[in-house]
Amino acid sequence: MTRVLITGANGLLGQKLVITFLEDFDVIATAREERSVFQSPRFTYRPLDITNYRQVHDLLEDVRPDVIINAAAYTNVDGCEVEKETCWRANVKAVENLAVIARRIGSKLVHVSTDYIFDGQNGPYDEDARPNPLCYYGKAKLASENAVKKEGIPYIIARTSVVYGVGRQVKKNFFLWLYENLKNGTPIRVVTDQYNTPTLAEDLAEGILQALQSGYEGVVNISGGEFLNRYEMAVQVATYFGFNKEQITPITTDQLNQKATRPLKAGLKIDRAVQTFQFRPRTLTQAMDMMTPYLQEEMA
Numbered sequence: 001m002t003r004v005l006i007t008g009a010n011g012l013l014g015q016k017l018v019i020t021f022l023e024d025f026d027v028i029a030t031a032r033e034e035r036s037v038f039q040s041p042r043f044t045y046r047p048l049d050i051t052n053y054r055q056v057h058d059l060l061e062d063v064r065p066d067v068i069i070n071a072a073a074y075t076n077v078d079g080c081e082v083e084k085e086t087c088w089r090a091n092v093k094a095v096e097n098l099a100v101i102a103r104r105i106g107s108k109l110v111h112v113s114t115d116y117i118f119d120g121q122n123g124p125y126d127e128d129a130r131p132n133p134l135c136y137y138g139k140a141k142l143a144s145e146n147a148v149k150k151e152g153i154p155y156i157i158a159r160t161s162v163v164y165g166v167g168r169q170v171k172k173n174f175f176l177w178l179y180e181n182l183k184n185g186t187p188i189r190v191v192t193d194q195y196n197t198p199t200l201a202e203d204l205a206e207g208i209l210q211a212l213q214s215g216y217e218g219v220v221n222i223s224g225g226e227f228l229n230r231y232e233m234a235v236q237v238a239t240y241f242g243f244n245k246e247q248i249t250p251i252t253t254d255q256l257n258q259k260a261t262r263p264l265k266a267g268l269k270i271d272r273a274v275q276t277f278q279f280r281p282r283t284l285t286q287a288m289d290m291m292t293p294y295l296q297e298e299m300a
């Protein structure tokens, strides 16, 4: 059975990868915490901080996975602007190390990147568009892509956009932030000028599985297929769940004072994934159909 080691397995994408891969793969889930958020005999769990070179080296030499999927990252975009060193250590240096060790032990490396590597002048972007990151997080993620490419190993760089979903003890992603505030009747301000292609975490995990099974190598966009601004997404969420839309005030990015500059028209074109491995992401409505039963249970 193909052996897959997943980093950041307690994060949103990491959790979905574990669930998606354990049917057909020998899964070794790793995360910083002592324990996995799931207790299951169906996969192995080992604690791993990807910034600890010795730990990473020893575990990979021991496990020798056929595939490493790196779902660990410092994902706080504004945090990266302030804590640059922490961001670089987790998002670049650790990826360089993974790539070097992957070469030594003969593993394929799947790494996850972002539409924030672009400047947002003319998204959505295809895989060949020229990156020009505006914020430190985007710069670091672009540097991590280059670290993977330069090692001469078999790799997949899966670029994605605004990942959302329900998971166990996950950080508040944009969908959960909308859902909780709207449900509680809290007024929110949401930008009308930041466009992305929001991605259900389950679809991203499924797309990564399909890419691997198809033997794909290189960069590929794996995101949702709808090009939406954040306000449009908020209105769709309110409408779907019957929440009061009047709670949502449309604003523009310059009214927000975010630490990190956001690309305004970002988002990704997914034609390559659709054509190469028949990737079919859910619409936001289909995603909400899927998430509804879990919203109470996982957020309790």
Ligand SMILES: NC(=O)c1ccc[n+]([C@@H]2O[C@H](COP(=O)([O-])OP(=O)(O)OC[C@H]3O[C@@H](n4cnc5c(N)ncnc54)[C@H](OP(=O)(O)O)[C@@H]3O)[C@@H](O)[C@H]2O)c1
Pocket: 007, 008, 009, 010, 011, 012, 013, 014, 031, 032, 048, 049, 050, 051, 070, 071, 072, 073, 074, 075, 090, 112, 113, 114, 115, 160, 161, 162, 163, 164, 170, 171, 173
């Ligand atoms: N979320 C988005 O909107 C978005 C958009 C585009 C691309 N991406 C990319 O998608 C990937 C998955 O992100 P996600 O949405 O699943 O975010 P997430 O829920 O924040 O998951 C990231 C996980 O990485 C872990 N991590 C951070 N530093 C680590 C370290 N040194 N060693 C081990 N684990 C570490 C985090 O643990 P802690 O909680 O302990 O820090 C967290 O569990 C990342 O590469 C991200 O850059 C995300």
